[in-house]
Amino acid sequence: MTSMTKPADAVRARQVLEAASAGPSHKLMTAADAVRRFVEDDFVVAVGGTNHARTPMALLWEILRQGRTGLSLSRPLTCYESELFIAHGAADRVITSWVGIGHGWGLAKVLREYVEQGRATYEEWSHLGLGLRYKAGAMGMPFLPTLSMMGSDLATTLGVRTTECPYTGQTLQAMPSLNPDVALIHVQRADIHGNAQIDGYELMDADVARAAQRLIISAEEIVPTESFRRDPSRTLIPGFAVDAVVEQPFGSYPHECYGRYDSDHEAFSDYVEEVRSGGSQGARSYVDSVLDAHPDFESYLGSIGEHRLKELRELAEGMMPK
Amino acid sequence: MTDMDALPDEIMTITASRILDNGKVMFAGIGQPLLAAALARRRQAPDLTVILEGGMVGIQLEPGQFPASTNEMRAAVGAEMITNASDIFMMAQRGLFDYGFLGVAQIDAYGNVNTSIIGDPKQPDVRLPGPGGGNDIISMCNETLIVTNHEPRRFVEKVDFVTSPGYLSGGTARADAGLIFGGPSWVVTDLALMDFDPKSHRMRLHSLQSGVSIEQVQVATGFELLVPEQVPTLAPVTIEELKQLRVLTGHGADA
Numbered sequence: 001m002t003s004m005t006k007p008a009d010a011v012r013a014r015q016v017l018e019a020a021s022a023g024p025s026h027k028l029m030t031a032a033d034a035v036r037r038f039v040e041d042d043f044v045v046a047v048g049g050t051n052h053a054r055t056p057m058a059l060l061w062e063i064l065r066q067g068r069t070g071l072s073l074s075r076p077l078t079c080y081e082s083e084l085f086i087a088h089g090a091a092d093r094v095i096t097s098w099v100g101i102g103h104g105w106g107l108a109k110v111l112r113e114y115v116e117q118g119r120a121t122y123e124e125w126s127h128l129g130l131g132l133r134y135k136a137g138a139m140g141m142p143f144l145p146t147l148s149m150m151g152s153d154l155a156t157t158l159g160v161r162t163t164e165c166p167y168t169g170q171t172l173q174a175m176p177s178l179n180p181d182v183a184l185i186h187v188q189r190a191d192i193h194g195n196a197q198i199d200g201y202e203l204m205d206a207d208v209a210r211a212a213q214r215l216i217i218s219a220e221e222i223v224p225t226e227s228f229r230r231d232p233s234r235t236l237i238p239g240f241a242v243d244a245v246v247e248q249p250f251g252s253y254p255h256e257c258y259g260r261y262d263s264d265h266e267a268f269s270d271y272v273e274e275v276r277s278g279g280s281q282g283a284r285s286y287v288d289s290v291l292d293a294h295p296d297f298e299s300y301l302g303s304i305g306e307h308r309l310k311e312l313r314e315l316a317e318g319m320m321p322k
Numbered sequence: 323m324t325d326m327d328a329l330p331d332e333i334m335t336i337t338a339s340r341i342l343d344n345g346k347v348m349f350a351g352i353g354q355p356l357l358a359a360a361l362a363r364r365r366q367a368p369d370l371t372v373i374l375e376g377g378m379v380g381i382q383l384e385p386g387q388f389p390a391s392t393n394e395m396r397a398a399v400g401a402e403m404i405t406n407a408s409d410i411f412m413m414a415q416r417g418l419f420d421y422g423f424l425g426v427a428q429i430d431a432y433g434n435v436n437t438s439i440i441g442d443p444k445q446p447d448v449r450l451p452g453p454g455g456g457n458d459i460i461s462m463c464n465e466t467l468i469v470t471n472h473e474p475r476r477f478v479e480k481v482d483f484v485t486s487p488g489y490l491s492g493g494t495a496r497a498d499a500g501l502i503f504g505g506p507s508w509v510v511t512d513l514a515l516m517d518f519d520p521k522s523h524r525m526r527l528h529s530l531q532s533g534v535s536i537e538q539v540q541v542a543t544g545f546e547l548l549v550p551e552q553v554p555t556l557a558p559v560t561i562e563e564l565k566q567l568r569v570l571t572g573h574g575a576d577a
Binding site: 049050051052053076077096097098099100102107108111112115116118122124126127128129131132134135146147148149150151152153154157162170171172173200201202203204205206207256258259262263265316319320321 | 376377378390393406408438447448449451452454457496500503
């Protein structure tokens, strides 16, 4: 049975937040520093974006590089980043509604093998179920009522309970809050204080940012705060919720970043091919080869080459509404 | 080109597209649902609004440009609105979406869907991808269409795991569990169109695909289907429908 990770205690989550001293207002730092300071072993790590959209790859690779273990990853739909963590021994639990490489690349074979052998846990929620866990966490409330997951084996397996509306008596699923220990969110632009804007689809990231106990933002570009003042309704994440800001162009590569670059489908295929020929050992070798060859994400991007990155940028720019 | 050329997937997509009425709102997924929606929009339902779980509302469906994910630029550019991924499901919970659309690994006699586990949940033989948006869609949309190949291994008396609830054990079980709205309305396959008995909520043969017999359908179903006295045959796929579909998939010349 896959019971859920302990439901967040909303009162405790707030106390921890209140007790944390306010850091410096200038939060720009390297990915290495951000991960060193804010990501610890055994954390629940909320991964921003979903599937192959705005995955915080630079931050994720840095966590792998620094050798954290015992992590749980939460994300509405997971792509192969969860497999990299499972195969490398960094994580042993995925909290999600879907695992796969994406349509056209088939099932997530490594995760599937680990779960089937009982070596990793797939904590399986509905899509909105996880969304409401974040939202409750973001609201400072212990649960939210919903119709999601009612009557399903998802609810019984996890031990999600029902509650009764005190006014009408309607039976509802009570979705427990989630306050991830740390969240990683990649955005198109941020300022040095952590104010951040997301273009295209926010997905669940505004809630993730508010729910998390610590928050690392990576951004395609760092902009002056003045540019936010001109269009403040587009700012989704307030700087005071942010602990670290990392400037990282192509920070989601090989996944996509709306308006900036398309996914590199060839890179997906390279990974899938490693797994096809070598199974989970193939996935492990894939992670090791990247970590051995590259001291940081910039070096990794260098190996992809400017020409390829430019192509992906042009593909995205070509798709934007004229 | 005649209707004999249509592949099973094309027959299912076209059958599903015919069900979609103009002016309605449809929660779609990648692949067949999007193709069915795009085809309906080019035929009887030009004002069908298509929703994706990434938060996109009123997406454009350009031939040969179909997205590989519900959360990518190809799915978003040209949308009328983009909201967040929880909000989009809460709109379904509010009752704003007419149609949901699901694929299945397993479906049972009461329309329960499994996309999680084959075998014993405690020790799964096969770990499948999970619900994605499926559990929310079938729990919240006003009605849900299920589209799948008709094979005995998919049509089982009882699913190994209820990922996305249909009518549970039948009768009033769905409502008793708190799911007082929606439910599976149609099951579209390459052999037939099924619905559910309004009282027992057991799956019922509604009509046959062209050239298919009741016996063929029953052989391909791993449980006893309800069979009414009259079982009509669906109109065959037309050349026009097939041409339009193949333009959308990029496998035909633009007409």
